[in-house]
Amino acid sequence: MATNTNRQILLKSRPDGPPSLDNFELVEKPVRTPGEGEVLMRTLYLSLDPYMRGRMSAAKSYAKPAAVGEPMVGATVGEIVQSRNPKFAVGDIVLGYGGWQQYALSSGGGLRKLDPAAAPVSTALGVLGMPGMTAYVGLTEIGQPKSGETVVVAAASGAVGSVVGQLAKIKGARAIGIAGGYDKCRFVVDELGFDACVDHREPHLTRRLEAACPNGIDVYFENVGGAVQQAVWPLLNDFARVPVCGLIAQYSATSPMPGPDMFSVLRKRLLLRGFIVSDFAAKQGDFLHDVGEWVRTGRIKYREDVVEGLEQAPAAFLGLLEGKNFGKLLVRVGK
Numbered sequence: 001m002a003t004n005t006n007r008q009i010l011l012k013s014r015p016d017g018p019p020s021l022d023n024f025e026l027v028e029k030p031v032r033t034p035g036e037g038e039v040l041m042r043t044l045y046l047s048l049d050p051y052m053r054g055r056m057s058a059a060k061s062y063a064k065p066a067a068v069g070e071p072m073v074g075a076t077v078g079e080i081v082q083s084r085n086p087k088f089a090v091g092d093i094v095l096g097y098g099g100w101q102q103y104a105l106s107s108g109g110g111l112r113k114l115d116p117a118a119a120p121v122s123t124a125l126g127v128l129g130m131p132g133m134t135a136y137v138g139l140t141e142i143g144q145p146k147s148g149e150t151v152v153v154a155a156a157s158g159a160v161g162s163v164v165g166q167l168a169k170i171k172g173a174r175a176i177g178i179a180g181g182y183d184k185c186r187f188v189v190d191e192l193g194f195d196a197c198v199d200h201r202e203p204h205l206t207r208r209l210e211a212a213c214p215n216g217i218d219v220y221f222e223n224v225g226g227a228v229q230q231a232v233w234p235l236l237n238d239f240a241r242v243p244v245c246g247l248i249a250q251y252s253a254t255s256p257m258p259g260p261d262m263f264s265v266l267r268k269r270l271l272l273r274g275f276i277v278s279d280f281a282a283k284q285g286d287f288l289h290d291v292g293e294w295v296r297t298g299r300i301k302y303r304e305d306v307v308e309g310l311e312q313a314p315a316a317f318l319g320l321l322e323g324k325n326f327g328k329l330l331v332r333v334g335k
């Protein structure tokens with residue numbers, strides 16, 4: 001029996017190259033009442049993340065593509081509004097994978113209850129969620145910065161990059177950001193406490209980066225690829241580590257882009273390691289303990305870019321792929 005009207009944003013078609021609004025469709029449908037063991041969640045926040053570009057394509061990846069004609073996939077923070085599962089009560093706030101819709105049914109598997117008194121619940125999608133954990137495991141497990149070393153990260157004002165640089169500082173390293181535009185660069189230095197930030201939209205990136213990294217680069221946390229990677233590569237020191245986290249500049253490319261110079265990988269004995277945050281699921285307790293404490297005490301700061309209304313999700317997501325977001329991009333779906 002229908003209890004509420006659900007608004008959903010479906011993946012209507014798969015893009016070839018950069019996605020557009022035509023790839024999405026807003027529909028309204030009745031919500032089914034939960035069956036035995038199920039709960040109904042009302043979405044409060046929907047997380048918009050770069051990996052969603054990959055889910056829109058049918059190309060082989062580490063995760064299944066989103067299905068055409070189904071709601072786009074995505075992590076959500078929601079409120080339980082109906083429950084036929086003894087583990088969840090009406091009113092519980094949960095982290096789940098509800099997708100781009102106002103209401104989502106769940107068997108309860110994979111839901112995690114949140115304590116609104118411990119931290120704003122939106123942080124479970126950002127600094128204390130998947131992006132924060134990506135920064136934590138990528139930097140500590142693969143980058144392994146030592147005191148006095150130089151760590152460089154691009155998309156430095158974003159969900160992952162902002163945490164990478166602040167963690168590098170906590171480890172005693174120099175943190176150099178790369179970001180798009182004057183305001184983001186100022187924020188990265190003045191608010192987040194990085195040592196410097198270089199604007200990748202201005203010319204002569206390598207030269208300006210070299211000035212910011214007089215001792216070369218020991219850890220390059222790879223978030224973007226493309227032209228930024230080309231500028232960073234010559235500055236890597238011997239034995240530098242490159243956690244390969246993301247390549248957002250290349251997600252919509254229709255032909256292969258030039259990759260890093262493999263001869264320098266040999267000559268400088270570089271360590272490149274790709275990773276998916278879920279590879280380090282066993283570290284979640286350490287992450288929540290350490291970063292949770294640093295967020296509570298103000299040692300790690302975070303910025304959210306909150307867009308109002310589910311119908312704004314497609315345009316906001318397209319903006320993310322062009323650097324229009326400033327901080328962790330969230331959609332407030334319900335109050």
Ligand SMILES: NC(=O)c1ccc[n+]([C@@H]2O[C@H](COP(=O)([O-])OP(=O)(O)OC[C@H]3O[C@@H](n4cnc5c(N)ncnc54)[C@H](OP(=O)(O)O)[C@@H]3O)[C@@H](O)[C@H]2O)c1
Pocket residue numbers: 049050051130131134154155156157158159160161178179180181184200223224226228244245246247248249250275276277278320321322323324325326327328329
């Ligand atoms: N491996 C994993 O498990 C994992 C998990 C989470 C995220 N990631 C990856 O981490 C990276 C950052 O994700 P996030 O969630 O923190 O996103 P975000 O930084 O909050 O937002 C994306 C940012 O990427 C930058 N960007 C977009 N297009 C670019 C281009 N062509 N060249 C240079 N920069 C560009 C923009 O920042 P500027 O305006 O500053 O350039 C944009 O604001 C992404 O590549 C994502 O796929 C990987």
